[in-house]
Amino acid sequence: MRWSHVALNCLDVARTEEFYRQFGFSRVAVFGDIVFLGNGSVHLELFPAPGYPVAGSGDGPTTPGVVRHLAFQVDDVDAVVAGLDAEITLGPLTFDEFVPGWRTVWVRDPDGVIVEVSQGFPKPA
DSSP, rough: OOOOEEEEEEHHHHHHHHHHHTOOOOOOOTTTTEEEEEETTTEEEEOOOOTTOOOOOOOOOOOTTTTOEEEEEEEEEHHHTTOOEEEEEEEEEETTSSSTOOOEEEOOOOOOEEEEEEEEEOOOO
Protein backbone atom coordinates (compact mmCIF):
# COMPACT_ATOMS: atom_id res chain seq x y z
CA MET A 1 0.00 0.00 0.00
CA ARG A 2 1.17 3.53 -0.66
CA TRP A 3 -0.18 7.03 -0.06
CA SER A 4 -2.53 8.35 -2.74
CA HIS A 5 -3.73 11.94 -2.14
CA VAL A 6 -5.59 14.43 0.03
CA ALA A 7 -8.89 15.77 -1.34
CA LEU A 8 -9.73 19.40 -0.60
CA ASN A 9 -13.07 21.16 -1.06
CA CYS A 10 -12.47 24.59 -2.60
CA LEU A 11 -14.45 27.80 -2.86
CA ASP A 12 -12.44 28.64 -6.01
CA VAL A 13 -10.40 25.77 -7.46
CA ALA A 14 -8.20 28.10 -9.56
CA ARG A 15 -7.33 30.27 -6.54
CA THR A 16 -6.58 27.19 -4.42
CA GLU A 17 -4.43 25.74 -7.20
CA GLU A 18 -2.44 28.97 -7.37
CA PHE A 19 -1.91 28.91 -3.58
CA TYR A 20 -0.46 25.37 -3.62
CA ARG A 21 1.80 26.23 -6.59
CA GLN A 22 3.73 28.30 -4.00
CA PHE A 23 4.65 24.94 -2.41
CA GLY A 24 5.92 23.46 -5.69
CA PHE A 25 2.71 21.74 -6.81
CA SER A 26 1.71 21.65 -10.46
CA ARG A 27 -1.34 20.39 -12.31
CA VAL A 28 -1.08 16.70 -13.22
CA ALA A 29 -4.66 15.89 -14.28
CA VAL A 30 -8.13 17.35 -14.76
CA PHE A 31 -11.34 15.32 -14.67
CA GLY A 32 -14.27 17.61 -15.41
CA ASP A 33 -14.14 20.29 -12.71
CA ILE A 34 -11.81 18.29 -10.42
CA VAL A 35 -8.09 19.19 -10.54
CA PHE A 36 -5.22 16.98 -9.36
CA LEU A 37 -1.98 18.67 -8.30
CA GLY A 38 1.31 16.88 -7.70
CA ASN A 39 4.66 17.52 -6.08
CA GLY A 40 6.77 14.37 -6.22
CA SER A 41 4.79 11.58 -4.56
CA VAL A 42 2.38 14.01 -2.84
CA HIS A 43 -0.91 14.75 -4.58
CA LEU A 44 -3.87 17.03 -3.85
CA GLU A 45 -7.32 16.61 -5.40
CA LEU A 46 -9.25 19.90 -5.62
CA PHE A 47 -13.06 19.74 -5.64
CA PRO A 48 -15.29 22.75 -6.28
CA ALA A 49 -17.48 23.41 -3.22
CA PRO A 50 -18.64 27.04 -3.35
CA GLY A 51 -20.24 28.41 -0.23
CA TYR A 52 -18.80 25.98 2.30
CA PRO A 53 -15.57 27.43 3.75
CA VAL A 54 -13.57 25.60 6.41
CA ALA A 55 -13.12 27.73 9.54
CA GLY A 56 -9.52 26.94 10.46
CA SER A 57 -7.39 28.98 12.85
CA GLY A 58 -4.23 28.57 14.91
CA ASP A 59 -2.84 25.17 13.98
CA GLY A 60 -6.23 23.98 12.70
CA PRO A 61 -9.69 22.91 13.79
CA THR A 62 -9.97 20.54 16.76
CA THR A 63 -13.28 18.97 15.71
CA PRO A 64 -13.08 15.14 15.55
CA GLY A 65 -13.35 13.81 12.00
CA VAL A 66 -12.00 17.02 10.47
CA VAL A 67 -8.43 17.31 9.17
CA ARG A 68 -6.46 19.61 11.48
CA HIS A 69 -3.88 20.77 8.90
CA LEU A 70 -1.67 19.80 5.97
CA ALA A 71 2.08 19.93 6.62
CA PHE A 72 5.07 20.60 4.38
CA GLN A 73 8.76 20.29 5.23
CA VAL A 74 11.06 23.09 4.01
CA ASP A 75 14.72 24.01 4.45
CA ASP A 76 14.04 27.56 5.71
CA VAL A 77 10.69 28.62 7.22
CA ASP A 78 11.54 32.33 7.15
CA ALA A 79 12.50 32.26 3.46
CA VAL A 80 9.31 30.42 2.52
CA VAL A 81 7.09 32.72 4.60
CA ALA A 82 8.76 35.82 3.12
CA GLY A 83 7.69 34.78 -0.38
CA LEU A 84 4.31 33.31 0.54
CA ASP A 85 0.99 34.98 -0.20
CA ALA A 86 -0.90 33.67 2.85
CA GLU A 87 -2.22 34.73 6.26
CA ILE A 88 -0.15 33.45 9.19
CA THR A 89 -2.45 31.92 11.82
CA LEU A 90 0.23 30.85 14.34
CA GLY A 91 3.97 31.26 14.74
CA PRO A 92 6.61 31.04 13.66
CA LEU A 93 7.41 28.95 16.74
CA THR A 94 10.55 27.05 17.67
CA PHE A 95 10.58 23.60 19.25
CA ASP A 96 14.29 23.38 20.09
CA GLU A 97 13.43 21.68 23.41
CA PHE A 98 12.24 18.68 21.36
CA VAL A 99 14.43 18.84 18.26
CA PRO A 100 17.22 21.44 17.81
CA GLY A 101 16.44 23.62 14.78
CA TRP A 102 12.76 22.65 14.59
CA ARG A 103 10.79 25.76 13.53
CA THR A 104 7.16 25.90 12.37
CA VAL A 105 4.57 28.39 11.12
CA TRP A 106 0.91 27.81 10.22
CA VAL A 107 -0.87 29.64 7.39
CA ARG A 108 -4.40 29.63 5.97
CA ASP A 109 -5.12 28.60 2.39
CA PRO A 110 -7.83 30.40 0.35
CA ASP A 111 -10.50 27.98 1.65
CA GLY A 112 -9.54 28.20 5.33
CA VAL A 113 -7.49 24.98 5.45
CA ILE A 114 -4.52 25.38 7.77
CA VAL A 115 -1.11 24.52 6.28
CA GLU A 116 1.90 23.86 8.53
CA VAL A 117 5.33 24.78 7.19
CA SER A 118 8.21 23.27 9.21
CA GLN A 119 11.98 23.08 9.10
CA GLY A 120 14.10 20.72 11.15
CA PHE A 121 11.26 18.32 12.00
CA PRO A 122 12.66 14.88 12.81
CA LYS A 123 13.12 12.66 9.80
CA PRO A 124 11.76 9.09 9.93
CA ALA A 125 14.20 6.45 11.14
